[in-house]
Amino acid sequence: MPLMGVDTVVVQSLLPTASQPSPSTVTLEVRSKHVVADGVVSLTLAHPDGVRLPDWTPGAHIDVVLPDGTARQYSLCGDRWDPYSYRIAVLRVPEGRGGSAYVHDQLALGARVGVGGPRNHFPLVPAERYLFIAGGIGITPLLSMLRQAQMTGADWQLLYGGRSRASMAFREELTECHGRRVQVAPQDECGLLDLAAWLSEPAPGTKVYCCGPAPLLAAVERACVGWPPYSLRTERFTAAAADPVRRAPFQVELRRSGQTVTVTRETSVLQAVRQAGVEVLSSCEQGSCGTCLTPVLEGTPDHRDSVLADHERAANDCMLPCVSRSRSARLVLDL
Amino acid sequence: MSRVQATTVMPPVHDADPFAAEHLEHPEPLHQQLREAGPVVRLSRYGVHALARYQEVHASLVDWQTFQSGAGVGLANFRHEKPWRAPSLLLEADPPHHDAPRRVLREALAPPALRRLRDVWQEAAEDLLDNVLAERGEDFDAFDALAKAFPLRVFPDAVGLGPDGRANLLPYGNMAFNAFGPVNDLVKSDAPRVADLSAWVNAQCAREALSEDGFGARIWAAADRGELTQQQAPLVVRSLLTAGVDTTVHGLAAALYAFATHPGEWQRLRERPELARVAFDEAVRWQSPVQTFFRTATTDVEIAGARIPEGTKILMFLGSANRDPARWSDPDSFDLTRDPSGHVGFGMGIHQCVGQHVARLEAEALLTALARRIERIELTGEPRRHLNNTLRSWASIPVRVRTAR
Ligand code: HEM
Ligand code: FES
Numbered sequence: 159m160p161l162m163g164v165d166t167v168v169v170q171s172l173l174p175t176a177s178q179p180s181p182s183t184v185t186l187e188v189r190s191k192h193v194v195a196d197g198v199v200s201l202t203l204a205h206p207d208g209v210r211l212p213d214w215t216p217g218a219h220i221d222v223v224l225p226d227g228t229a230r231q232y233s234l235c236g237d238r239w240d241p242y243s244y245r246i247a248v249l250r251v252p253e254g255r256g257g258s259a260y261v262h263d264q265l266a267l268g269a270r271v272g273v274g275g276p277r278n279h280f281p282l283v284p285a286e287r288y289l290f291i292a293g294g295i296g297i298t299p300l301l302s303m304l305r306q307a308q309m310t311g312a313d314w315q316l317l318y319g320g321r322s323r324a325s326m327a328f329r330e331e332l333t334e335c336h337g338r339r340v341q342v343a344p345q346d347e348c349g350l351l352d353l354a355a356w357l358s359e360p361a362p363g364t365k366v367y368c369c370g371p372a373p374l375l376a377a378v379e380r381a382c383v384g385w386p387p388y389s390l391r392t393e394r395f396t397a398a399a400a401d402p403v404r405r406a407p408f409q410v411e412l413r414r415s416g417q418t419v420t421v422t423r424e425t426s427v428l429q430a431v432r433q434a435g436v437e438v439l440s441s442c443e444q445g446s447c448g449t450c451l452t453p454v455l456e457g458t459p460d461h462r463d464s465v466l467a468d469h470e471r472a473a474n475d476c477m478l479p480c481v482s483r484s485r486s487a488r489l490v491l492d493l
Numbered sequence: 494m495s496r497v498q499a500t501t502v503m504p505p506v507h508d509a510d511p512f513a514a515e516h517l518e519h520p521e522p523l524h525q526q527l528r529e530a531g532p533v534v535r536l537s538r539y540g541v542h543a544l545a546r547y548q549e550v551h552a553s554l555v556d557w558q559t560f561q562s563g564a565g566v567g568l569a570n571f572r573h574e575k576p577w578r579a580p581s582l583l584l585e586a587d588p589p590h591h592d593a594p595r596r597v598l599r600e601a602l603a604p605p606a607l608r609r610l611r612d613v614w615q616e617a618a619e620d621l622l623d624n625v626l627a628e629r630g631e632d633f634d635a636f637d638a639l640a641k642a643f644p645l646r647v648f649p650d651a652v653g654l655g656p657d658g659r660a661n662l663l664p665y666g667n668m669a670f671n672a673f674g675p676v677n678d679l680v681k682s683d684a685p686r687v688a689d690l691s692a693w694v695n696a697q698c699a700r701e702a703l704s705e706d707g708f709g710a711r712i713w714a715a716a717d718r719g720e721l722t723q724q725q726a727p728l729v730v731r732s733l734l735t736a737g738v739d740t741t742v743h744g745l746a747a748a749l750y751a752f753a754t755h756p757g758e759w760q761r762l763r764e765r766p767e768l769a770r771v772a773f774d775e776a777v778r779w780q781s782p783v784q785t786f787f788r789t790a791t792t793d794v795e796i797a798g799a800r801i802p803e804g805t806k807i808l809m810f811l812g813s814a815n816r817d818p819a820r821w822s823d824p825d826s827f828d829l830t831r832d833p834s835g836h837v838g839f840g841m842g843i844h845q846c847v848g849q850h851v852a853r854l855e856a857e858a859l860l861t862a863l864a865r866r867i868e869r870i871e872l873t874g875e876p877r878r879h880l881n882n883t884l885r886s887w888a889s890i891p892v893r894v895r896t897a898r
Contacts, residue, residue, distance in 0.1 A: 213843050215592045239558050283720050284593050306589040388719040439771050440834040451604050
């Protein structure tokens with residue numbers, strides 16, 4: 159599918175070469191920032207050097223690293239046909255843990271921010287029909303799904319609830335582009351979403367995708383009990399806080415070769431290990447192919463890849479050193 | 494991305510047929526000519542554009558938005574030519590259709606999913622080597638006895654195939670990889686078997702034909718969870734059977750040939766068997782078992798000033814990129830001290846070989862077993878190539894080995 163409004167594209171050759179390692183994609187720059195609804199800002203992030211970002215699929219999120227070193231997950235809601243930028247939309251959560259306040263108040267145009275991923279726990283599976291149900295900022299992962307559903311020729315509908323019209327991001331572009339497929343139901347006008355009307359009849363062949371606040375997810379789950387297994391897919395915005403990542407340099411001990419290297423913010427673990435003369439096979443250097451997977455013997459990695467599943471990350475017994483870093487002052491690798 | 498620049502240049506034209514026997518047999522001289530001719534070369538014989546330099550091959554492999562696979566990754570343009578079989582849901586598909594099959598296969602073949610195979614394959618490699626030495630002694634055909642035998646012994650089991658008909662796997666793959674080229678003599682000689690080989694392969698993709706614990710069963714389980722449709726599942730299994738056998742056979746053969754002709758590198762591997770993985774990737778770089786794939790321009794595109802119109806087929810020479818002196822120092826040498834990272838022998842980007850970890854695990858098992866037992870390996874005759882439009886293949890690699898005492 160051609161890029162909209164571009165007649166000819168010029169293939170850029172920003173490539174790793176033997177002497178010049180590929181630019182790390184873990185620090186991005188804020189390229190635009192707009193208020194898109196009451197309490198919601200949308201940000202575009204790009205690489206400072208303008209290189210391609212790792213590919214993603216609808217439903218994916220990235221980790222955004224806050225100044226205190228903790229990370230927050232935000233769904234990608236931009237256009238994957240544009241490989242040079244990511245778009246996220248962030249709701250200010252006054253009672254939250256500070257992630258949204260930082261993004262709203264401090265993350266300015268041109269600011270740099272640490273990013274991990276993208277990863278996808280909420281993939282769009284093939285179906286003839288989709289029913290998308292969004293509550294408030296839960297619209298973000300669904301945005302790119304709608305477009306894909308459209309492209310595959312599936313029949314789809316979106317039920318979009320929120321406190322009030324003004325609080326519902328992307329509402330206008332959705333109704334403009336998709337007309338009757340989109341039903342906007344602000345709570346102050348329509349009350350709670352009429353889930354019974356939408357979900358009471360199980361519809362084989364239809365997948366229900368829901369993202370939003372916990373009470374909405376619970377209500378949708380209840381409404382779908384009579385549906386065939388695997389009909390419903392949900393994503394919840396979790397508040398599970400991970401240990402903070404390190405900004406300070408850390409030591410990496412290469413147990414088999416008996417060396418220790420220091421990894422500063424300027425280099426990746428992979429580069430530091432190579433500088434010590436130890437071979438690690440790599441390929442994409444973007445945390446997406448899995449080639450550089452390395453066993454971890456001690457310490458806690460700061461996982462930034464798109465490869466490992468959550469339980470594999472939690473085991474902390476391996477890492478992708480082309481992008482992943484360290485939470486502990488020392489990592490010991492089986493190299 | 495930017496709009497087309499004011500002046501566009503006409504790319505140089507070359508009239509070679511890269512699928513002619515002489516070039517399939519010895520691709521390097523043509524690769525060198527194409528690299529030297531320019532970043533983009535027009536191949537007048539087929540009306541396609543060719544990329545032979547690392548930089549442009551890498552850039553177009555990752556840029557799936559501009560260079561699509563959905564119109565076929567062979568010479569045939571699926572926009573107006575009928576594919577010889579239902580197109581692959583991975584190799585010959587673009588996003589969004591590519592997403593779900595890719596995700597399922599990636600998870601089934603990811604390194605953590607392969608852990609349980611490591612010991613089994615290691616043992617199988619040692620066992621195979623014992624048998625070869627016991628039955629054939631120290632003089633044998635390394636292609637036949639090892640490169641071909643090992644994947645055929647472990648991979649169909651890992652997929653979950655039944656015992657019968659496995660001899661069809663290599664001819665089927667050979668046919669599929671020929672089909673990416675023009676309809677030349679190689680394709681014509683496959684023609685009589687297309688129907689029966691396809692029927693056999695398609696039958697193996699059914700749920701009932703597969704054991705309960707293999708890659709195939711995992712694909713069907715994903716379909717049961719709704720991650721694929723029931724119609725997609727057999728085609729995803731078919732991808733394993735098409736892409737997973739001949740590739741590793743000729744990839745392992747490349748490694749064995751490399752060591753048989755580089756005794757110093759063999760000693761290096763024996764001293765440090767942990768180099769096996771890097772050694773295999775260096776062999777994949779050096780020989781590039783998959784030599785070429787096509788893409789189709791989704792829009793008018795400009796590469797290094799040359800304009801390629803929308804809908805044009807573009808032939809990417811992976812083998813040439815892997816020996817581009819602008820990217821690799823001393824590119825023609827097989828060298829274990831080199832870091833082969835970044836080679837495009839497994840492709841790059843969203844279509845990058847989803848089976849690469851499987852291939853590396855097979856190689857690691859076989860090379861480690863050999864390094865343990867074999868002190869020296871050398872050629873005893875001229876190795877013979879088998880010609881295929883896409884795969885750099887072998888027919889025979891006669892060797893003599895000396896076992897460690
Ligand atoms: C040395 C061995 C191998 C080599 C050199 C190799 C090479 C490649 C290359 C170059 C591609 C990219 C195609 C493109 O960009 O259009 C590819 C894709 C693929 N390979 Fe491999 N391969 C090998 C082994 C395997 C194995 C063992 C499997 C299965 C277990 C496998 C399954 C696939 C599949 C399914 C794709 C398509 C992926 C997609 O389009 O998303 N390959 N391979
Ligand atoms: S090199 Fe691809 S994940 Fe690290």
